[in-house]
Amino acid sequence: MPKxxxxxxxxxxxxxxxxxxxxxxxxxxxxxxxxxxxxxLAGVEEMTPSFADECFGKLSETAGNDVxxxxxxxxxxxQFSSLISAVIRVRLQxxxxxxxxxxxxx
Amino acid sequence: MAEPVKVVVRPYGIxxxxxxxxxxxxxxxxGAPIDAxxxxxxxGVTFVRPSMLVxxxxxxxxxLRGDASRGIAARRLLIHAPKSRSVRNYLLxxxxxxxxxxxxxxxxxxxxxxxxxxRALTTSDETEYIAGHLKKIVIDTLRGHAAAEDLQxxxxxxxxxxxxxxENFRKHSESERRGFACAQFYPPGVYRxxxxxxxxxxxxxxxxxxxxxxxIRRSLGAVPSLARRMREGAxxxxxxxxxxxxxxxxxxxxxxxxxxxxLCERSAGAFKLASGGSTFASSxxxxxxxxxxxxxLEWPGTFVAMRLTLSGGLDVARIYDELPPHPLLQE
Numbered sequence: 233m234p235k236x237x238x239x240x241x242x243x244x245x246x247x248x249x250x251x252x253x254x255x256x257x258x259x260x261x262x263x264x265x266x267x268x269x270x271x272x273l274a275g276v277e278e279m280t281p282s283f284a285d286e287c288f289g290k291l292s293e294t295a296g297n298d299v300x301x302x303x304x305x306x307x308x309x310x311q312f313s314s315l316i317s318a319v320i321r322v323r324l325q326x327x328x329x330x331x332x333x334x335x336x337x338x
Numbered sequence: 339m340a341e342p343v344k345v346v347v348r349p350y351g352i353x354x355x356x357x358x359x360x361x362x363x364x365x366x367x368x369g370a371p372i373d374a375x376x377x378x379x380x381x382g383v384t385f386v387r388p389s390m391l392v393x394x395x396x397x398x399x400x401x402l403r404g405d406a407s408r409g410i411a412a413r414r415l416l417i418h419a420p421k422s423r424s425v426r427n428y429l430l431x432x433x434x435x436x437x438x439x440x441x442x443x444x445x446x447x448x449x450x451x452x453x454x455x456x457r458a459l460t461t462s463d464e465t466e467y468i469a470g471h472l473k474k475i476v477i478d479t480l481r482g483h484a485a486a487e488d489l490q491x492x493x494x495x496x497x498x499x500x501x502x503x504x505e506n507f508r509k510h511s512e513s514e515r516r517g518f519a520c521a522q523f524y525p526p527g528v529y530r531x532x533x534x535x536x537x538x539x540x541x542x543x544x545x546x547x548x549x550x551x552x553x554i555r556r557s558l559g560a561v562p563s564l565a566r567r568m569r570e571g572a573x574x575x576x577x578x579x580x581x582x583x584x585x586x587x588x589x590x591x592x593x594x595x596x597x598x599x600x601l602c603e604r605s606a607g608a609f610k611l612a613s614g615g616s617t618f619a620s621s622x623x624x625x626x627x628x629x630x631x632x633x634x635l636e637w638p639g640t641f642v643a644m645r646l647t648l649s650g651g652l653d654v655a656r657i658y659d660e661l662p663p664h665p666l667l668q669e
Contacts, residue, residue, distance in 0.1 A: 285591040311655075315658045
């Protein structure tokens with residue numbers, strides 16, 4: 233059974249990096265025991281780029297791919313889809329650039 | 339006791355922010371004898387905007403507490419109140435010289451209040467509360483006068499901008515100096531100016547934040563590539579509003595000031611930033627104007643003021659869709 237995280241149970245304004253770290257940690261903990269974690273954004277009134285970057289952006293950067301297309305399912309957050317896609321795109325772009333600039337190991 | 343040193347505050351709005359910053363003349367005040375009290379003369383103030391309020395509050399904090407790291411001694415502070423009774427009441431309602439923190443403002447807010455009183459930026463909970471509260475003020479006022487999707491769009495833009503801006507200040511001041519924020523919502527309406535016909539004004543939100551922290555130049559200067567660009571002449575304030583520019587590369591994304599600036603430009607509003615001796619103002623067409631303050635008039639920290647016009651351009655989702663490639667300045 234997939235685990236479901238509901239950030240709005242803690243805060244309805246997802247505005248700070250601190251809260252982003254908190255939700256990201258919950259997701260990472262959930263993925264230790266489950267193949268999929270659902271993030272239910274029902275009740276979240278606002279989301280800032282800082283929160284989205286800290287949570288979904290950094291998770292994707294670590295994984296090397298868009299986690300919301302894989303083990304992290306985001307529901308009830310259509311209004312935040314542009315933002316979440318944007319921060320993930322930027323983080324993955326950063327990762328690719330960093331990898332290209334590093335010399336290949338022998 | 340030494341002669342008091344007087345700071346005469348004049349009522350400037352967001353478009354004259356450089357004059358507001360210069361009015362405080364911090365170097366002259368802090369250069370006065372230690373036992374000289376500081377008088378803030380508000381007697382000639384006939385109107386008040388958030389941009390002036392945050393500067394006043396941050397300046398008062400600096401004078402009252404002093405700053406040992408800069409050799410600024412704490413001083414007695416005296417206020418000459420505004421002659422206008424309505425301005426005096428407004429300043430009380432805006433919590434000027436109040437405790438600046440905690441859940442209660444100095445005076446109870448009216449049920450139909452259009453302002454967000456001055457608050458100190460201390461924790462991330464505080465920044466989220468402030469942003470959510472301002473959004474609620476605007477949405478509650480506009481409810482019944484705007485379509486639901488417009489309310490959603492406006493609420494998202496205000497919440498995002500303020501949340502991002504406050505978080506930026508709180509994280510980046512890197513000092514024990516507190517930042518202060520306040521906002522005022524001006525509802526849409528028809529006004530009649532003297533000697534003119536009726537004029538329609540769109541709804542607007544003025545937001546301002548100021549601190550007496552380490553400033554943008556020192557903050558960005560910790561990143562070698564940004565330090566080099568500033569040495570080569572880049573204006574620190576203009577640099578800070580570019581996408582991807584951050585003092586914490588890799589850790590932070592550099593979204594905050596860029597999103598705020600773009601929203602102001604898109605909504606035909608105004609965006610102003612000052613820190614130390616540098617200033618930056620952005621127009622509605624997106625062409626910014628960098629400037630500087632004379633060394634004697636530098637602001638000892640960072641100040642940002644912005645005006646969002648509640649127009650069709652206030653759409654934060656469109657700005658995310660247009661996110662440019664990340665410059666990776668830190669690489």
